Amino acid sequence: MNPVRVAVLGTGGVVRTFHLPALAANPRARVVALGNLRAASLEPLAQRYAVAKTYTDLDRLAGDPDIDAVVLALPNYLHAPVSVRMLRGGKHVLCEKPMALSPADARAMVAAAEASGRVLMVAHVWRSHPVVRWLRDVVQAGRLGKVLKVRAHAVVAGRGPPADSWFVRRETAGGGALADVGVHSLDLVSFLFGDRLRPLHVAARLGNYFRDLEVEDTADVRVEFDGGPVLELAAGWYHGHAEAPHGAVELFGTDGYARTMPAQWKCPVEGGWGTFSPAFAADHPDADLGVFAAQMDHFLDCVSGGAAPVCDGRQGLWDVTLLEAAYQAAR
Numbered sequence: 001m002n003p004v005r006v007a008v009l010g011t012g013g014v015v016r017t018f019h020l021p022a023l024a025a026n027p028r029a030r031v032v033a034l035g036n037l038r039a040a041s042l043e044p045l046a047q048r049y050a051v052a053k054t055y056t057d058l059d060r061l062a063g064d065p066d067i068d069a070v071v072l073a074l075p076n077y078l079h080a081p082v083s084v085r086m087l088r089g090g091k092h093v094l095c096e097k098p099m100a101l102s103p104a105d106a107r108a109m110v111a112a113a114e115a116s117g118r119v120l121m122v123a124h125v126w127r128s129h130p131v132v133r134w135l136r137d138v139v140q141a142g143r144l145g146k147v148l149k150v151r152a153h154a155v156v157a158g159r160g161p162p163a164d165s166w167f168v169r170r171e172t173a174g175g176g177a178l179a180d181v182g183v184h185s186l187d188l189v190s191f192l193f194g195d196r197l198r199p200l201h202v203a204a205r206l207g208n209y210f211r212d213l214e215v216e217d218t219a220d221v222r223v224e225f226d227g228g229p230v231l232e233l234a235a236g237w238y239h240g241h242a243e244a245p246h247g248a249v250e251l252f253g254t255d256g257y258a259r260t261m262p263a264q265w266k267c268p269v270e271g272g273w274g275t276f277s278p279a280f281a282a283d284h285p286d287a288d289l290g291v292f293a294a295q296m297d298h299f300l301d302c303v304s305g306g307a308a309p310v311c312d313g314r315q316g317l318w319d320v321t322l323l324e325a326a327y328q329a330a331r
Helices: 013-024 042-048 058-062 076-088 103-116 130-140 177-192 289-305 313-330
Strands: 004-009 029-035 053-055 069-072 092-096 120-123 147-157 199-207 218-225 230-239 249-253 257-259 264-269 272-276
Touching: 004 013, 004 058, 004 289, 013 029, 013 042, 013 069, 013 289, 029 042, 029 058, 042 053, 053 058, 058 076, 069 076, 069 289, 076 092, 076 103, 092 289, 103 120, 103 313, 120 289, 120 313, 130 177, 130 249, 130 257, 147 177, 177 218, 177 230, 177 249, 177 313, 199 313, 218 313
Parallel strands: 004 029, 004 069, 029 053, 069 092, 092 120, 147 230
Antiparallel strands: 147 249, 199 218, 218 230, 249 257, 257 264, 264 272
16 A cells, blocks of 8 residues: 655644654655745755655645645644645645634534545544543443543643744634643543533633733633533643643542543542552653654544544534633633
């Protein structure tokens, strides 16, 4: 089988550190083009990975018949229009999170994928993390009984985007810490419960306690799910302290407790509590090339093998809709 011919759009950290190395190491893919709105950052990457074609005109890239699929890691405001352009051009799309700036934009992406018959996958990489998959299996097996509460930690201690980054502009990012790191946790919780959760009520508070920005550096969100748990989510940039690693999640059930980072499952035994702590080789998904490689391998399965995306456009729409509900609640 011929390798999937891939174009990578964007030249930021996630592309340089994860997407391009994962593709370069995968014999099922071949990077044939790079695209970005600014030409200056394209040439060094093209030389490093021996990529012959570079584009700043994304319409021309969409019309290139020698490209089968694109990995889209441009700033958030470009996710929807560029994805739609690529899907209409017959390309499969792996789009970075958050999928879009609004539910309307996300719905346009879903419609374009359905009309084109091409794959639209959203790059919520934590779904490929072995610790997250272990915790999902614990939940799905009923080992926690009825899960009453979920606490999700999306606070980044000691770091955040620089002041001149597109991440801190509302026009280009759509939101701050909640849209950047918090959306990972929203999607993770959905995944743990089989993507069947239905939000009933959302409350949220946003604030700027560490930087004077257009977007929030801190968010606290509470979501009540129909027949399911209550989610308490803390998201933040620049914090001096975080009570758990960014991406950790805790589940409180009638028959047990479980969490990630570190992986742990507690259950009642003989009048006390037994603790099971499985060991995993994978690091945090934000710093683990192996997890990104697994995500890329799954995308290639979807493109060439007909597999269903672990996070498709409709799930990405669910994430964006809940994200928008939190911002509306805060306003």
